[in-house]
Amino acid sequence: MNAQVHPDPAPALLETRQLVVGYGGRPVLRDFDFRLLPGEVLCLIGHNGAGKSTLLKTLFGLVARQEGQVLLDGQPLAVVEPRRLCAAGVSLVPEGRGVFPGLTVAETMKMGLWAAGVAEGERQARLDWVMSVLPALRQFYGRRAGTLSGGQQQMVSIGRALLSRPRCLLMDEPSIGLAPKLFQDLLQPIRQLQRETGMAILLVEQNVKQALKISDRVVVMKSGAIIREALPAELDDNAKLMELY
Known part of the structure:
Protein backbone atom coordinates (compact mmCIF):
# COMPACT_ATOMS: atom_id res chain seq x y z
CA MET A 1 0.00 0.00 0.00
CA VAL A 90 2.27 45.10 1.06
CA SER A 91 1.38 48.51 2.52
CA LEU A 92 2.21 50.29 5.77
CA VAL A 93 0.28 52.55 8.14
CA PRO A 94 3.22 54.02 10.10
CA GLU A 95 3.38 54.86 13.77
CA GLY A 96 2.59 58.51 14.34
CA ARG A 97 0.44 58.66 11.14
CA GLY A 98 3.21 60.10 8.96
CA VAL A 99 1.09 62.79 7.30
CA PHE A 100 2.56 66.10 6.13
CA PRO A 101 0.73 68.85 8.06
CA GLY A 102 1.08 71.43 5.27
CA LEU A 103 -0.55 69.25 2.61
CA THR A 104 -4.27 68.95 2.08
CA VAL A 105 -5.85 65.51 2.17
CA ALA A 106 -6.31 65.75 -1.61
CA GLU A 107 -2.61 66.50 -2.08
CA THR A 108 -1.68 63.66 0.26
CA MET A 109 -3.77 61.22 -1.74
CA LYS A 110 -2.37 62.50 -5.04
CA MET A 111 1.14 61.92 -3.76
CA GLY A 112 0.09 58.50 -2.44
CA LEU A 113 -1.29 57.44 -5.82
CA TRP A 114 1.99 58.39 -7.47
CA ALA A 115 4.04 56.56 -4.82
CA ALA A 116 1.85 53.45 -5.19
CA GLY A 117 2.52 53.41 -8.94
CA VAL A 118 -1.15 53.68 -9.90
CA ALA A 119 -1.50 54.48 -13.60
CA GLU A 120 -2.88 57.95 -14.24
CA GLY A 121 -5.97 56.64 -16.00
CA GLU A 122 -6.84 54.49 -12.99
CA ARG A 123 -6.27 57.04 -10.24
CA GLN A 124 -9.79 58.44 -9.94
CA ALA A 125 -11.31 54.96 -9.74
CA ARG A 126 -8.80 53.97 -7.10
CA LEU A 127 -9.50 57.10 -5.10
CA ASP A 128 -13.25 56.49 -5.35
CA TRP A 129 -12.70 52.96 -4.05
CA VAL A 130 -10.79 54.22 -1.00
CA MET A 131 -13.55 56.74 -0.36
CA SER A 132 -16.08 53.90 -0.45
CA VAL A 133 -14.12 52.16 2.31
CA LEU A 134 -13.59 55.36 4.34
CA PRO A 135 -16.42 57.70 3.26
CA ALA A 136 -15.72 60.20 6.07
CA LEU A 137 -12.59 61.30 4.17
CA ARG A 138 -14.83 63.34 1.87
CA GLN A 139 -15.85 65.58 4.77
CA PHE A 140 -12.35 67.05 5.13
CA TYR A 141 -10.82 66.29 1.75
CA GLY A 142 -9.84 69.90 1.05
CA ARG A 143 -8.35 70.62 4.49
CA ARG A 144 -4.69 70.61 5.42
CA ALA A 145 -3.66 67.60 7.47
CA GLY A 146 -2.25 69.80 10.24
CA THR A 147 -5.74 71.15 10.98
CA LEU A 148 -7.29 67.69 11.41
CA SER A 149 -7.98 65.79 14.62
CA GLY A 150 -5.90 62.75 15.52
CA GLY A 151 -8.61 60.40 14.34
CA GLN A 152 -8.98 62.23 11.04
CA GLN A 153 -5.22 62.16 10.48
CA GLN A 154 -5.18 58.43 11.17
CA MET A 155 -7.98 57.95 8.63
CA VAL A 156 -5.87 59.82 6.06
CA SER A 157 -2.90 57.58 6.85
CA ILE A 158 -5.01 54.44 6.44
CA GLY A 159 -6.59 55.75 3.25
CA ARG A 160 -3.17 56.51 1.76
CA ALA A 161 -2.01 52.97 2.59
CA LEU A 162 -5.09 51.50 0.88
CA LEU A 163 -4.43 53.32 -2.41
CA SER A 164 -2.35 50.39 -3.67
CA ARG A 165 -5.23 47.97 -2.90
CA PRO A 166 -2.84 45.91 -0.76
Missing part, protein backbone atom coordinates in the same frame (compact mmCIF):
# COMPACT_ATOMS: atom_id res chain seq x y z
CA ASN A 2 1.38 3.40 -0.97
CA ALA A 3 1.99 5.86 1.82
CA GLN A 4 -0.39 8.80 1.80
CA VAL A 5 1.30 12.01 0.68
CA HIS A 6 0.21 15.18 2.42
CA PRO A 7 0.64 18.39 0.45
CA ASP A 8 2.91 21.03 1.91
CA PRO A 9 0.99 23.82 3.67
CA ALA A 10 0.61 27.09 1.78
CA PRO A 11 3.53 29.43 2.40
CA ALA A 12 3.19 32.33 4.77
CA LEU A 13 2.56 35.67 3.15
CA LEU A 14 5.38 37.22 5.19
CA GLU A 15 7.91 35.21 7.17
CA THR A 16 11.23 35.63 8.95
CA ARG A 17 13.82 32.96 9.62
CA GLN A 18 16.65 33.40 12.09
CA LEU A 19 16.23 37.16 11.79
CA VAL A 20 18.72 39.37 13.61
CA VAL A 21 18.06 43.13 13.89
CA GLY A 22 19.54 45.71 16.20
CA TYR A 23 20.56 49.32 16.72
CA GLY A 24 24.04 50.58 17.53
CA GLY A 25 25.40 47.09 18.07
CA ARG A 26 22.59 46.16 20.49
CA PRO A 27 20.37 43.33 19.22
CA VAL A 28 16.60 43.82 19.42
CA LEU A 29 15.57 40.65 17.57
CA ARG A 30 17.84 37.61 17.55
CA ASP A 31 17.22 34.34 15.66
CA PHE A 32 13.62 35.49 15.28
CA ASP A 33 11.14 33.26 13.44
CA PHE A 34 7.75 34.71 12.55
CA ARG A 35 4.86 33.96 10.14
CA LEU A 36 1.94 36.05 8.91
CA LEU A 37 -0.53 33.81 7.09
CA PRO A 38 -2.56 34.84 4.03
CA GLY A 39 -5.93 36.33 4.90
CA GLU A 40 -5.48 36.54 8.68
CA VAL A 41 -5.59 39.45 11.11
CA LEU A 42 -2.64 38.95 13.44
CA CYS A 43 -2.26 41.14 16.52
CA LEU A 44 1.27 41.58 17.84
CA ILE A 45 1.35 42.69 21.49
CA GLY A 46 3.93 43.12 24.23
CA HIS A 47 5.50 45.72 26.50
CA ASN A 48 7.32 48.79 25.20
CA GLY A 49 10.71 47.81 23.83
CA ALA A 50 9.69 44.21 23.10
CA GLY A 51 10.66 44.62 19.42
CA LYS A 52 7.19 44.79 17.86
CA SER A 53 7.68 47.95 15.82
CA THR A 54 11.21 46.90 14.92
CA LEU A 55 9.84 43.70 13.41
CA LEU A 56 7.19 45.54 11.42
CA LYS A 57 9.68 48.12 10.11
CA THR A 58 12.08 45.34 9.14
CA LEU A 59 9.34 43.51 7.25
CA PHE A 60 8.71 46.71 5.26
CA GLY A 61 12.37 47.51 4.69
CA LEU A 62 12.60 50.59 6.91
CA VAL A 63 15.13 48.91 9.21
CA ALA A 64 17.91 46.78 7.76
CA ARG A 65 18.32 43.22 8.93
CA GLN A 66 21.78 42.10 10.03
CA GLU A 67 21.29 38.37 9.55
CA GLY A 68 18.57 35.92 8.62
CA GLN A 69 15.87 35.98 5.98
CA VAL A 70 12.66 37.82 5.17
CA LEU A 71 10.41 35.79 2.88
CA LEU A 72 7.44 36.92 0.78
CA ASP A 73 5.10 34.17 -0.44
CA GLY A 74 7.69 31.61 0.62
CA GLN A 75 10.51 33.21 -1.41
CA PRO A 76 13.51 34.85 0.32
CA LEU A 77 13.97 38.53 -0.50
CA ALA A 78 17.54 39.43 -1.36
CA VAL A 79 16.66 43.10 -0.82
CA VAL A 80 13.87 44.28 1.45
CA GLU A 81 12.79 47.81 0.58
CA PRO A 82 9.48 49.69 0.64
CA ARG A 83 8.93 50.19 -3.10
CA ARG A 84 9.42 46.50 -3.80
CA LEU A 85 7.09 45.53 -0.96
CA CYS A 86 4.46 48.03 -2.11
CA ALA A 87 4.62 46.67 -5.66
CA ALA A 88 4.13 43.17 -4.24
CA GLY A 89 0.97 44.22 -2.42
CA ARG A 167 -3.21 42.22 -0.04
CA CYS A 168 -1.29 42.79 3.20
CA LEU A 169 -1.62 45.80 5.52
CA LEU A 170 0.94 46.49 8.25
CA MET A 171 -0.38 48.80 10.98
CA ASP A 172 1.98 50.24 13.60
CA GLU A 173 0.24 51.47 16.77
CA PRO A 174 -2.80 53.02 15.02
CA SER A 175 -4.58 53.75 18.32
CA ILE A 176 -2.01 56.26 19.64
CA GLY A 177 -3.83 59.35 20.88
CA LEU A 178 -7.29 57.98 20.06
CA ALA A 179 -10.20 57.17 22.36
CA PRO A 180 -11.19 53.47 22.31
CA LYS A 181 -14.48 54.10 20.48
CA LEU A 182 -12.78 56.19 17.81
CA PHE A 183 -10.16 53.47 17.40
CA GLN A 184 -12.89 50.88 16.86
CA ASP A 185 -14.71 53.19 14.42
CA LEU A 186 -11.50 53.30 12.37
CA LEU A 187 -10.80 49.58 12.54
CA GLN A 188 -14.28 48.27 11.75
CA PRO A 189 -14.32 49.28 8.06
CA ILE A 190 -10.81 47.84 7.68
CA ARG A 191 -11.96 44.57 9.25
CA GLN A 192 -14.96 44.53 6.91
CA LEU A 193 -12.66 45.12 3.93
CA GLN A 194 -10.40 42.33 5.13
CA ARG A 195 -13.33 39.91 5.29
CA GLU A 196 -14.49 40.87 1.81
CA THR A 197 -11.08 40.72 0.10
CA GLY A 198 -9.02 38.29 2.17
CA MET A 199 -6.41 40.95 2.89
CA ALA A 200 -3.94 40.00 5.64
CA ILE A 201 -3.34 42.48 8.47
CA LEU A 202 -0.46 42.64 10.91
CA LEU A 203 -1.51 44.92 13.76
CA VAL A 204 1.09 46.14 16.25
CA GLU A 205 -0.91 47.57 19.10
CA GLN A 206 -0.79 48.61 22.76
CA ASN A 207 -4.56 48.95 23.08
CA VAL A 208 -4.86 45.20 23.51
CA LYS A 209 -8.53 44.91 24.43
CA GLN A 210 -9.68 46.81 21.36
CA ALA A 211 -7.22 45.10 19.01
CA LEU A 212 -8.27 41.61 20.11
CA LYS A 213 -11.84 42.35 19.00
CA ILE A 214 -10.84 42.25 15.34
CA SER A 215 -7.97 39.72 15.46
CA ASP A 216 -7.84 36.07 14.38
CA ARG A 217 -4.57 35.25 16.15
CA VAL A 218 -2.31 36.87 18.75
CA VAL A 219 1.47 36.78 19.11
CA VAL A 220 2.94 38.01 22.39
CA MET A 221 6.50 39.36 22.42
CA LYS A 222 8.86 40.07 25.30
CA SER A 223 12.47 41.24 25.09
CA GLY A 224 12.73 40.49 21.39
CA ALA A 225 11.27 36.99 21.52
CA ILE A 226 7.87 35.38 21.01
CA ILE A 227 6.68 34.05 24.35
CA ARG A 228 3.19 32.96 23.36
CA GLU A 229 0.83 32.46 20.42
CA ALA A 230 -2.88 32.37 21.22
CA LEU A 231 -6.41 32.92 20.02
CA PRO A 232 -8.04 36.19 21.16
CA ALA A 233 -10.50 34.28 23.36
CA GLU A 234 -7.60 32.83 25.35
CA LEU A 235 -6.58 36.35 26.45
CA ASP A 236 -10.01 37.76 27.13
CA ASP A 237 -9.50 38.90 30.71
CA ASN A 238 -7.04 41.23 32.40
CA ALA A 239 -5.55 38.56 34.63
CA LYS A 240 -4.42 36.49 31.66
CA LEU A 241 -2.92 39.54 30.00
CA MET A 242 -1.11 40.70 33.13
CA GLU A 243 0.64 37.34 33.35
CA LEU A 244 2.27 38.08 29.99
CA TYR A 245 3.49 41.59 30.77
Whole structure:
Protein backbone atom coordinates (compact mmCIF):
# COMPACT_ATOMS: atom_id res chain seq x y z
CA MET A 1 0.00 0.00 0.00
CA ASN A 2 1.38 3.40 -0.97
CA ALA A 3 1.99 5.86 1.82
CA GLN A 4 -0.39 8.80 1.80
CA VAL A 5 1.30 12.01 0.68
CA HIS A 6 0.21 15.18 2.42
CA PRO A 7 0.64 18.39 0.45
CA ASP A 8 2.91 21.03 1.91
CA PRO A 9 0.99 23.82 3.67
CA ALA A 10 0.61 27.09 1.78
CA PRO A 11 3.53 29.43 2.40
CA ALA A 12 3.19 32.33 4.77
CA LEU A 13 2.56 35.67 3.15
CA LEU A 14 5.38 37.22 5.19
CA GLU A 15 7.91 35.21 7.17
CA THR A 16 11.23 35.63 8.95
CA ARG A 17 13.82 32.96 9.62
CA GLN A 18 16.65 33.40 12.09
CA LEU A 19 16.23 37.16 11.79
CA VAL A 20 18.72 39.37 13.61
CA VAL A 21 18.06 43.13 13.89
CA GLY A 22 19.54 45.71 16.20
CA TYR A 23 20.56 49.32 16.72
CA GLY A 24 24.04 50.58 17.53
CA GLY A 25 25.40 47.09 18.07
CA ARG A 26 22.59 46.16 20.49
CA PRO A 27 20.37 43.33 19.22
CA VAL A 28 16.60 43.82 19.42
CA LEU A 29 15.57 40.65 17.57
CA ARG A 30 17.84 37.61 17.55
CA ASP A 31 17.22 34.34 15.66
CA PHE A 32 13.62 35.49 15.28
CA ASP A 33 11.14 33.26 13.44
CA PHE A 34 7.75 34.71 12.55
CA ARG A 35 4.86 33.96 10.14
CA LEU A 36 1.94 36.05 8.91
CA LEU A 37 -0.53 33.81 7.09
CA PRO A 38 -2.56 34.84 4.03
CA GLY A 39 -5.93 36.33 4.90
CA GLU A 40 -5.48 36.54 8.68
CA VAL A 41 -5.59 39.45 11.11
CA LEU A 42 -2.64 38.95 13.44
CA CYS A 43 -2.26 41.14 16.52
CA LEU A 44 1.27 41.58 17.84
CA ILE A 45 1.35 42.69 21.49
CA GLY A 46 3.93 43.12 24.23
CA HIS A 47 5.50 45.72 26.50
CA ASN A 48 7.32 48.79 25.20
CA GLY A 49 10.71 47.81 23.83
CA ALA A 50 9.69 44.21 23.10
CA GLY A 51 10.66 44.62 19.42
CA LYS A 52 7.19 44.79 17.86
CA SER A 53 7.68 47.95 15.82
CA THR A 54 11.21 46.90 14.92
CA LEU A 55 9.84 43.70 13.41
CA LEU A 56 7.19 45.54 11.42
CA LYS A 57 9.68 48.12 10.11
CA THR A 58 12.08 45.34 9.14
CA LEU A 59 9.34 43.51 7.25
CA PHE A 60 8.71 46.71 5.26
CA GLY A 61 12.37 47.51 4.69
CA LEU A 62 12.60 50.59 6.91
CA VAL A 63 15.13 48.91 9.21
CA ALA A 64 17.91 46.78 7.76
CA ARG A 65 18.32 43.22 8.93
CA GLN A 66 21.78 42.10 10.03
CA GLU A 67 21.29 38.37 9.55
CA GLY A 68 18.57 35.92 8.62
CA GLN A 69 15.87 35.98 5.98
CA VAL A 70 12.66 37.82 5.17
CA LEU A 71 10.41 35.79 2.88
CA LEU A 72 7.44 36.92 0.78
CA ASP A 73 5.10 34.17 -0.44
CA GLY A 74 7.69 31.61 0.62
CA GLN A 75 10.51 33.21 -1.41
CA PRO A 76 13.51 34.85 0.32
CA LEU A 77 13.97 38.53 -0.50
CA ALA A 78 17.54 39.43 -1.36
CA VAL A 79 16.66 43.10 -0.82
CA VAL A 80 13.87 44.28 1.45
CA GLU A 81 12.79 47.81 0.58
CA PRO A 82 9.48 49.69 0.64
CA ARG A 83 8.93 50.19 -3.10
CA ARG A 84 9.42 46.50 -3.80
CA LEU A 85 7.09 45.53 -0.96
CA CYS A 86 4.46 48.03 -2.11
CA ALA A 87 4.62 46.67 -5.66
CA ALA A 88 4.13 43.17 -4.24
CA GLY A 89 0.97 44.22 -2.42
CA VAL A 90 2.27 45.10 1.06
CA SER A 91 1.38 48.51 2.52
CA LEU A 92 2.21 50.29 5.77
CA VAL A 93 0.28 52.55 8.14
CA PRO A 94 3.22 54.02 10.10
CA GLU A 95 3.38 54.86 13.77
CA GLY A 96 2.59 58.51 14.34
CA ARG A 97 0.44 58.66 11.14
CA GLY A 98 3.21 60.10 8.96
CA VAL A 99 1.09 62.79 7.30
CA PHE A 100 2.56 66.10 6.13
CA PRO A 101 0.73 68.85 8.06
CA GLY A 102 1.08 71.43 5.27
CA LEU A 103 -0.55 69.25 2.61
CA THR A 104 -4.27 68.95 2.08
CA VAL A 105 -5.85 65.51 2.17
CA ALA A 106 -6.31 65.75 -1.61
CA GLU A 107 -2.61 66.50 -2.08
CA THR A 108 -1.68 63.66 0.26
CA MET A 109 -3.77 61.22 -1.74
CA LYS A 110 -2.37 62.50 -5.04
CA MET A 111 1.14 61.92 -3.76
CA GLY A 112 0.09 58.50 -2.44
CA LEU A 113 -1.29 57.44 -5.82
CA TRP A 114 1.99 58.39 -7.47
CA ALA A 115 4.04 56.56 -4.82
CA ALA A 116 1.85 53.45 -5.19
CA GLY A 117 2.52 53.41 -8.94
CA VAL A 118 -1.15 53.68 -9.90
CA ALA A 119 -1.50 54.48 -13.60
CA GLU A 120 -2.88 57.95 -14.24
CA GLY A 121 -5.97 56.64 -16.00
CA GLU A 122 -6.84 54.49 -12.99
CA ARG A 123 -6.27 57.04 -10.24
CA GLN A 124 -9.79 58.44 -9.94
CA ALA A 125 -11.31 54.96 -9.74
CA ARG A 126 -8.80 53.97 -7.10
CA LEU A 127 -9.50 57.10 -5.10
CA ASP A 128 -13.25 56.49 -5.35
CA TRP A 129 -12.70 52.96 -4.05
CA VAL A 130 -10.79 54.22 -1.00
CA MET A 131 -13.55 56.74 -0.36
CA SER A 132 -16.08 53.90 -0.45
CA VAL A 133 -14.12 52.16 2.31
CA LEU A 134 -13.59 55.36 4.34
CA PRO A 135 -16.42 57.70 3.26
CA ALA A 136 -15.72 60.20 6.07
CA LEU A 137 -12.59 61.30 4.17
CA ARG A 138 -14.83 63.34 1.87
CA GLN A 139 -15.85 65.58 4.77
CA PHE A 140 -12.35 67.05 5.13
CA TYR A 141 -10.82 66.29 1.75
CA GLY A 142 -9.84 69.90 1.05
CA ARG A 143 -8.35 70.62 4.49
CA ARG A 144 -4.69 70.61 5.42
CA ALA A 145 -3.66 67.60 7.47
CA GLY A 146 -2.25 69.80 10.24
CA THR A 147 -5.74 71.15 10.98
CA LEU A 148 -7.29 67.69 11.41
CA SER A 149 -7.98 65.79 14.62
CA GLY A 150 -5.90 62.75 15.52
CA GLY A 151 -8.61 60.40 14.34
CA GLN A 152 -8.98 62.23 11.04
CA GLN A 153 -5.22 62.16 10.48
CA GLN A 154 -5.18 58.43 11.17
CA MET A 155 -7.98 57.95 8.63
CA VAL A 156 -5.87 59.82 6.06
CA SER A 157 -2.90 57.58 6.85
CA ILE A 158 -5.01 54.44 6.44
CA GLY A 159 -6.59 55.75 3.25
CA ARG A 160 -3.17 56.51 1.76
CA ALA A 161 -2.01 52.97 2.59
CA LEU A 162 -5.09 51.50 0.88
CA LEU A 163 -4.43 53.32 -2.41
CA SER A 164 -2.35 50.39 -3.67
CA ARG A 165 -5.23 47.97 -2.90
CA PRO A 166 -2.84 45.91 -0.76
CA ARG A 167 -3.21 42.22 -0.04
CA CYS A 168 -1.29 42.79 3.20
CA LEU A 169 -1.62 45.80 5.52
CA LEU A 170 0.94 46.49 8.25
CA MET A 171 -0.38 48.80 10.98
CA ASP A 172 1.98 50.24 13.60
CA GLU A 173 0.24 51.47 16.77
CA PRO A 174 -2.80 53.02 15.02
CA SER A 175 -4.58 53.75 18.32
CA ILE A 176 -2.01 56.26 19.64
CA GLY A 177 -3.83 59.35 20.88
CA LEU A 178 -7.29 57.98 20.06
CA ALA A 179 -10.20 57.17 22.36
CA PRO A 180 -11.19 53.47 22.31
CA LYS A 181 -14.48 54.10 20.48
CA LEU A 182 -12.78 56.19 17.81
CA PHE A 183 -10.16 53.47 17.40
CA GLN A 184 -12.89 50.88 16.86
CA ASP A 185 -14.71 53.19 14.42
CA LEU A 186 -11.50 53.30 12.37
CA LEU A 187 -10.80 49.58 12.54
CA GLN A 188 -14.28 48.27 11.75
CA PRO A 189 -14.32 49.28 8.06
CA ILE A 190 -10.81 47.84 7.68
CA ARG A 191 -11.96 44.57 9.25
CA GLN A 192 -14.96 44.53 6.91
CA LEU A 193 -12.66 45.12 3.93
CA GLN A 194 -10.40 42.33 5.13
CA ARG A 195 -13.33 39.91 5.29
CA GLU A 196 -14.49 40.87 1.81
CA THR A 197 -11.08 40.72 0.10
CA GLY A 198 -9.02 38.29 2.17
CA MET A 199 -6.41 40.95 2.89
CA ALA A 200 -3.94 40.00 5.64
CA ILE A 201 -3.34 42.48 8.47
CA LEU A 202 -0.46 42.64 10.91
CA LEU A 203 -1.51 44.92 13.76
CA VAL A 204 1.09 46.14 16.25
CA GLU A 205 -0.91 47.57 19.10
CA GLN A 206 -0.79 48.61 22.76
CA ASN A 207 -4.56 48.95 23.08
CA VAL A 208 -4.86 45.20 23.51
CA LYS A 209 -8.53 44.91 24.43
CA GLN A 210 -9.68 46.81 21.36
CA ALA A 211 -7.22 45.10 19.01
CA LEU A 212 -8.27 41.61 20.11
CA LYS A 213 -11.84 42.35 19.00
CA ILE A 214 -10.84 42.25 15.34
CA SER A 215 -7.97 39.72 15.46
CA ASP A 216 -7.84 36.07 14.38
CA ARG A 217 -4.57 35.25 16.15
CA VAL A 218 -2.31 36.87 18.75
CA VAL A 219 1.47 36.78 19.11
CA VAL A 220 2.94 38.01 22.39
CA MET A 221 6.50 39.36 22.42
CA LYS A 222 8.86 40.07 25.30
CA SER A 223 12.47 41.24 25.09
CA GLY A 224 12.73 40.49 21.39
CA ALA A 225 11.27 36.99 21.52
CA ILE A 226 7.87 35.38 21.01
CA ILE A 227 6.68 34.05 24.35
CA ARG A 228 3.19 32.96 23.36
CA GLU A 229 0.83 32.46 20.42
CA ALA A 230 -2.88 32.37 21.22
CA LEU A 231 -6.41 32.92 20.02
CA PRO A 232 -8.04 36.19 21.16
CA ALA A 233 -10.50 34.28 23.36
CA GLU A 234 -7.60 32.83 25.35
CA LEU A 235 -6.58 36.35 26.45
CA ASP A 236 -10.01 37.76 27.13
CA ASP A 237 -9.50 38.90 30.71
CA ASN A 238 -7.04 41.23 32.40
CA ALA A 239 -5.55 38.56 34.63
CA LYS A 240 -4.42 36.49 31.66
CA LEU A 241 -2.92 39.54 30.00
CA MET A 242 -1.11 40.70 33.13
CA GLU A 243 0.64 37.34 33.35
CA LEU A 244 2.27 38.08 29.99
CA TYR A 245 3.49 41.59 30.77
